[in-house]
């Protein structure tokens with residue numbers, strides 16, 4: 001089955017009252033296609049739809065003010081965008097000299113390897129292998145043997161095309177200026193994120209991993225007055241995280257001291273952190289809490305322990321953009337907050353990227369040096385540095401996406417609520433628990449399979465075309481890199 005690109009005439013049939021009665025097949029096809037993974041509209045069609053709806057409203061309802069008309073139209077467009085994915089009309093198309101609109105719609109369908117669903121007789125005749133009529137569509141696509149919709153782990157095209165115009169504008173601006181390294185866009189994003197998170201400073205870097213490495217290195221320079229931590233220096237973290245958290249600790253010279261998690265939130269257990277600090281004493285230099293799946297750790301306790309024992313805190317916020325603990329953003333509690341803009345993250349770029357937030361001016365100065373070869377002057381440097389800058393193009397994309405972050409976070413939370421409600425009576429699985437002080441942003445919606453075999457459950461989901469993944473199949477303390485190098489001696493405190 002091919003993807004379907006819905007032509008403007010079908011959209012107008014759906015939204016214009018008198019056409020609804022005249023073209024019931026269009027309405028049926030439109031209704032069937034709502035929220036289907038294979039249903040698209042062309043980006044070039046959106047302005048046309050707005051224009052034609054405006055025209056038709058003006059004709060039929062001359063009493064409506066411009067403001068009223070625009071309100072109605074924007075509601076329709078919003079709805080269309082929530083139903084269908086957008087196929088970006090390519091900038092380079094083969095021109096149909098008889099009808100430019102036909103060339104655009106056919107090129108947009110070609111870009112998604114799809115068929116144009118249209119009532120336009122001429123178009124149907126001219127491009128028989130690239131078009132399909134509503135009648136034909138209903139016959140073939142709605143038959144019983146047609147597969148049900150697939151639920152993907154992640155559908156980035158849908159997200160990207162939702163905000164395509166903003167992204168495209170920002171990218172075009174970068175191309176025009178061609179200032180690709182640490183440009184205005186990077187500065188603007190740093191300011192925007194510092195203000196969003198509520199810190200004085202933010203430093204754009206090349207990935208979430210680099211955000212962690214640079215922060216830990218900067219703290220060694222600040223606190224220990226040396227380039228790296230020593231192997232005997234212990235940094236407490238959770239073993240239930242992505243590799244990068246533990247790896248960054250090793251790369252900063254220190255040894256990770258793994259402390260077990262809380263079985264409700266899956267985040268590091270503060271009681272066990274304190275036990276580990278007491279057990280290992282002055283060797284412990286800091287804590288790296290990870291706000292896993294988008295739920296903040298108990299920052300009241302972590303900050304208290306850090307103050308009491310003079311430890312630094314570097315928050316791993318790779319999965320928690322926008323999450324709050326007690327109404328305060330993650331990334332604003334510790335000495336540094338480390339964010340990832342990996343494409344799948346809640347705020348994701350078009351490649352790798354990251355950000356460090358901090359309130360500490362001295363740490364900020366060191367971080368600026370480390371991300372740019374190690375000095376204020378890169379031709380005469382003070383420290384062992386990195387080439388770890390955030391690309392201007394990534395910053396431009398992220399600035400466009402920032403506009404939508406609150407809307408998307410709210411959507412994630414609503415969807416999580418729907419899942420919670422519908423899964424709550426299944427006794428063999430555990431739905432996510434959210435701490436009352438936490439504003440969870442559901443980077444992942446993670447369930448625990450309790451009494452059944454997880455692989456079987458995954459297989460059953462697969463048969464129903466629902467994707468799932470295991471986050472994480474191997475905890476860090478069982479990974480070769482940590483075991484081999486440190487001989488398992490890094491287990492702080494295990495749950496009983």
Ligand SMILES: Cc1ncc(COP(=O)(O)O)c(C=O)c1O
Nearest residue numbers: 207208209242244318340341342
């Ligand atoms: C918890 C955690 N820490 C660190 C990272 C590393 O971020 P990045 O992939 O941007 O290097 C990730 C994500 O990939 C992560 O999920």
